[in-house]
Amino acid sequence: MLISFLKKDEDGKSQSKFMGKGDIIFLLVLALLIGGGWYLFKTSKEETHEHYAKCDALYLADNLIEAKECYEDGALKLNYRIDSLDSIGYLRIGIIDSVLSE
Secondary structure, X not given: OOOOOOOXXXXXXXXXXXXXXXXXXXXXXXXXXXXXXXXXXXXXXXXXXXXXXXXXXXXXXXXXXXXXXXXXHHHHHOOOOOHHHHHHHHHHHHHXXXXXXX
């Protein structure tokens, strides 16, 4: 049983009235896992938006070769990818390829 709300007597010793040490450790580990997951999600999301902002700046500054490399690199290394940003990246890679092939 994970959570023990009942007071138990073992060897004449009484435990905490509300929760035991194991329960507290379990809740701390659970809180750390949830907090760590939230932090990982948040940083991955920020990293993705910063990367696409950098690529967008290169594209708008007509550094097409660097922008294409940036969009292609983002498709390979980013953990958090939104379909809309992914679509913009592939659309701009297609535009850059058509402009450079002319």
